[in-house]
Amino acid sequence: METTKTIINYTHRQAGHCESGATSNLFKFNGLELSEPMAFGIGNGLYFSYIPFLKIQFAPMISFRNLPNTVFKRSTEYMGIEATVVKKIKDPKEAMEMLDRNLERGIPTGCQVGVFQLTFFPPEYRMHYNMHNLVVFGKEGNMYHISDTVMEHPQLLSYDDLLRVRYAKGAFAPQGKMYWINHPVDRPIDLKPAIIKGIKKTVYEMIGIPFPLIGVKGLRWMARDIKKWPKKHGEDKAAFYLGQILRMAEDFGTGGAGFRYIYGAFLKEAGEMFNNHQELLEASDMMGRTANKWREFTYIGARNCKNRSKPEEDYGTLSQKLLEIAADEENVYKKLKNLKF
Amino acid sequence: MEENTNPVYKDKAYGQYRELSYSYEDGGQFQKTVGFHGEADRVILQQAWDLFHERIEEARQRVISGKVSPVVYYMEKNLLDPLNLSMMAGIAVWRVKWHFRPGVFKRLSESTLQKYAAAFNITIDQLKKVE
Numbered sequence: 001m002e003t004t005k006t007i008i009n010y011t012h013r014q015a016g017h018c019e020s021g022a023t024s025n026l027f028k029f030n031g032l033e034l035s036e037p038m039a040f041g042i043g044n045g046l047y048f049s050y051i052p053f054l055k056i057q058f059a060p061m062i063s064f065r066n067l068p069n070t071v072f073k074r075s076t077e078y079m080g081i082e083a084t085v086v087k088k089i090k091d092p093k094e095a096m097e098m099l100d101r102n103l104e105r106g107i108p109t110g111c112q113v114g115v116f117q118l119t120f121f122p123p124e125y126r127m128h129y130n131m132h133n134l135v136v137f138g139k140e141g142n143m144y145h146i147s148d149t150v151m152e153h154p155q156l157l158s159y160d161d162l163l164r165v166r167y168a169k170g171a172f173a174p175q176g177k178m179y180w181i182n183h184p185v186d187r188p189i190d191l192k193p194a195i196i197k198g199i200k201k202t203v204y205e206m207i208g209i210p211f212p213l214i215g216v217k218g219l220r221w222m223a224r225d226i227k228k229w230p231k232k233h234g235e236d237k238a239a240f241y242l243g244q245i246l247r248m249a250e251d252f253g254t255g256g257a258g259f260r261y262i263y264g265a266f267l268k269e270a271g272e273m274f275n276n277h278q279e280l281l282e283a284s285d286m287m288g289r290t291a292n293k294w295r296e297f298t299y300i301g302a303r304n305c306k307n308r309s310k311p312e313e314d315y316g317t318l319s320q321k322l323l324e325i326a327a328d329e330e331n332v333y334k335k336l337k338n339l340k341f
Numbered sequence: 342m343e344e345n346t347n348p349v350y351k352d353k354a355y356g357q358y359r360e361l362s363y364s365y366e367d368g369g370q371f372q373k374t375v376g377f378h379g380e381a382d383r384v385i386l387q388q389a390w391d392l393f394h395e396r397i398e399e400a401r402q403r404v405i406s407g408k409v410s411p412v413v414y415y416m417e418k419n420l421l422d423p424l425n426l427s428m429m430a431g432i433a434v435w436r437v438k439w440h441f442r443p444g445v446f447k448r449l450s451e452s453t454l455q456k457y458a459a460a461f462n463i464t465i466d467q468l469k470k471v472e
Binding site for chain 1: 359363364371375381420462
């Protein structure tokens with residue numbers, strides 16, 4: 001059997017977050033230098049939602065990120081770059097053929113996949129999480145070359161394995177979703193309007209939505225709930241629930257502190273772009289401090305998880321800390337809301 | 342990469358993966374560093390897996406003593422709950438729960454068994470017993 005070999009000259013750069021990393025790498029391939037925080041900020045990656053009645057892996061659902069594919073879709077839309085997103089492909093074989101055709105035409109293609117059966121992932125991290133993103137950039141016989149931005153190096157994955165992860169089932173099933181940029185970017189792109197749009201949308205999503213479980217309000221709700229956990233569910237379960245928050249915030253794919261560091265870096269970069277815009281730089285500083293507080297919260301929480309039976313800090317203190325964080329974040333968003341460019 | 346394993350991790354499989362993380366210093370600089378997971382991350386991950394292993398072991402004992410069907414064991418092994426399993430196998434939640442009874446499980450048709458086997462990524466023969 002002859003082996004076909006097509007490998008696109010694609011640079012793999014490691015990133016903190018899977019989707020903004022993939023977006024930034026795809027832009028770089030098409031001739032537009034855009035850093036990861038920039039892609040993340042313009043594409044509204046920042047988000048918070050707390051859904052106590054929906055259980056994921058036996059603990060309440062907490063999300064620090066937006067819905068899958070938001071970052072790529074919004075960043076291309078705001079910058080006016082032509083891109084294609086195929087949402088749902090019914091036939092798995094057809095989806096793989098589409099991918100092959102793209103590779104032959106020299107287009108690296110992003111795919112949404114489920115993590116649980118991704119073979120190159122460390123086994124400890126294989127949870128049921130269907131919002132992961134990777135970029136396929138080459139095919140060699142039966143093996144695909146994969147650039148997964150949370151890994152240090154490009155990886156190899158066989159046809160069957162790729163098909164299985166692209167059609168992982170469960171909540172937020174990927175259903176073979178794929179996306180790519182149509183043409184190389186040949187004109188200079190003005191990032192400023194895109195940045196303004198991105199900031200406005202993020203501010204709206206964090207403090208503007210009139211629903212109590214989303215954004216800063218959701219954070220406050222969760223802080224109030226933490227206090228009740230030990231009494232309501234017992235020490236063991238409370239520790240596990242707390243662990244779930246920390247895993248979501250600090251485990252890989254966030255760049256640390258639930259994306260707050262990346263967003264701070266974005267604000268700083270944006271401030272420099274607007275001729276050292278004083279208020280943007282101040283906002284970035286505030287965001288950085290908030291992120292440090294998040295990390296502190298993680299350390300205290302982890303110590304709490306370690307000595308499950310005798311918690312060092314009681315849950316009231318943790319709740320107090322979270323409320324503080326919520327107040328700080330609200331200040332940042334309020335400042336961003338009143339910005340004049 | 343082998344010799345570079347993170348000393349924090351006792352298990353070798355953990356230690357080989359380095360991730361990129363950001364940090365902030367009060368001077369106003371955001372920094373990227375590529376490094377291993379720290380102690381805090383390991384603790385919370387270990388805690389989650391302790392609970393999962395506990396649940397899997399408990400399910401195994403209950404299957405062996407004949408209280409529940411092997412579906413429960415494989416469900417726990419794949420870190421699922423009945424709702425997720427119903428989504429993956431394409432069987433209604435109440436039917437999934439009904440199949441937890443050993444007597445009911447024995448009378449299941451080939452095609453239903455095949456659905457479970459596909460969801461768990463194993464063969465039907467494996468599905469009928471636990472390791």
